[in-house]
Amino acid sequence: MKQDSELAIRVRNMSRTFGDKLAVDQLDLDIPKGTIYGFLGPNGCGKSTSIRMLTGLLTPTSGDIRVLGYELPRQAELLRTRIGYMTQKFSLYETLSVRENLDFVGQIYSLGRQQRRQRIDELLRLYSLGDHQKQMAGSLSGGQKQRLALAAATLHHPDLLFLDEPTSAVDPENRREFWERLFDLCHQGTTILVSTHYMDEAERCHALAILEDGVKRADGSPDQLMQDMGARVFEVSGDDLRALKTRLINQPQVISAAQLGTRLRVLVRKSEPQPQQWLQQQLLNQTSEEVRPSLEDVFVSCTGGHHV
Numbered sequence: 001m002k003q004d005s006e007l008a009i010r011v012r013n014m015s016r017t018f019g020d021k022l023a024v025d026q027l028d029l030d031i032p033k034g035t036i037y038g039f040l041g042p043n044g045c046g047k048s049t050s051i052r053m054l055t056g057l058l059t060p061t062s063g064d065i066r067v068l069g070y071e072l073p074r075q076a077e078l079l080r081t082r083i084g085y086m087t088q089k090f091s092l093y094e095t096l097s098v099r100e101n102l103d104f105v106g107q108i109y110s111l112g113r114q115q116r117r118q119r120i121d122e123l124l125r126l127y128s129l130g131d132h133q134k135q136m137a138g139s140l141s142g143g144q145k146q147r148l149a150l151a152a153a154t155l156h157h158p159d160l161l162f163l164d165e166p167t168s169a170v171d172p173e174n175r176r177e178f179w180e181r182l183f184d185l186c187h188q189g190t191t192i193l194v195s196t197h198y199m200d201e202a203e204r205c206h207a208l209a210i211l212e213d214g215v216k217r218a219d220g221s222p223d224q225l226m227q228d229m230g231a232r233v234f235e236v237s238g239d240d241l242r243a244l245k246t247r248l249i250n251q252p253q254v255i256s257a258a259q260l261g262t263r264l265r266v267l268v269r270k271s272e273p274q275p276q277q278w279l280q281q282q283l284l285n286q287t288s289e290e291v292r293p294s295l296e297d298v299f300v301s302c303t304g305g306h307h308v
């Protein structure tokens with residue numbers, strides 16, 4: 001159990017409704033300083049709503065929220081300069097150049113002219129945007145826009161950075177590179193909260209929460225989540241996998257059965273006392289072997305397999 005002073009975010013019972021829609025349902029979070037923490041979940045599960053409440057931009061319906069020691073929403077104004085926030089959509093000015101955009105952000109944070117110039121030069125180097133500084137932001141590639149947005153969100157050296165689905169508009173190579181930069185920031189002491197619906201991205205986080213319908217279904221480090229999962233994972237090969245799948249998914253012992261190339265990946269509930277033997281009895285011309293769980297298996301098992 002971490003002391004409160006070691007936590008960047010401590011939340012109890014955070015909820016938010018929109019009309020009769022419960023978007024976030026009694027969320028508890030303990031996010032240690034200096035870590036990368038993920039929110040993993042499908043569209044509409046409450047990731048953005050949670051992030052907006054933690055930035056102080058959206059008032060919770062109820063809950064006890066402390067971010068960097070500030071009580072929200074009461075002390076939201078004090079928190080403002082200590083955090084950076086990169087939203088899902090590119091939120092900079094498309095008709096301003098790269099340097100003008102950064103300069104504008106620097107002015108918002110009341111940096112002096114000289115200080116702005118120095119910091120912007122540093123960011124342009126760091127994010128490989130020096131050759132594009134006079135280019136209109138709207139004409140940058142997806143990866144360049146994303147780097148510019150990260151430069152803008154970190155211009156004032158925030159202690160805590162919120163990134164809402166930051167890599168949805170970029171290719172895998174840019175995503176990899178982006179994550180390297182996040183680890184650089186984390187190494188320098190920045191705490192990062194990132195939302196995603198990509199499994200590989202969630203797997204890079206130190207710890208994560210799996211959200212569904214506004215509820216936290218599980219949390220912990222990726223390894224811990226895989227260890228504690230309520231299912232055993234098997235891969236079946238052989239003939240007639242489609243028919244086997246149809247049969248298996250109707251059995252109460254099976255959480256999900258999904259085909260991966262020539263294999264059927266089957267999640268059998270741990271409540272079945274002998275999962276391997278049980279599965280063996282269901283097979284005709286097929287063979288099965290137990291495999292290591294992945295984060296996707298964890299996700300499927302704790303969200304009941306509705307999304308896969």
Ligand SMILES: Nc1ncnc2c1ncn2[C@@H]1O[C@H](COP(=O)(O)OP(=O)(O)OP(=O)(O)O)[C@@H](O)[C@H]1O
Pocket residue numbers: 018021022023041042043044045046047048049050165
């Ligand atoms: N301003 C709003 N008014 C009404 N309903 C809202 C509002 N904002 C969010 N919601 C609803 O709350 C739920 C959670 O939305 P939220 O945007 O937090 O999800 P998300 O996990 O971030 O998904 P996405 O990536 O699609 O934004 C959804 O059902 C959404 O329709």
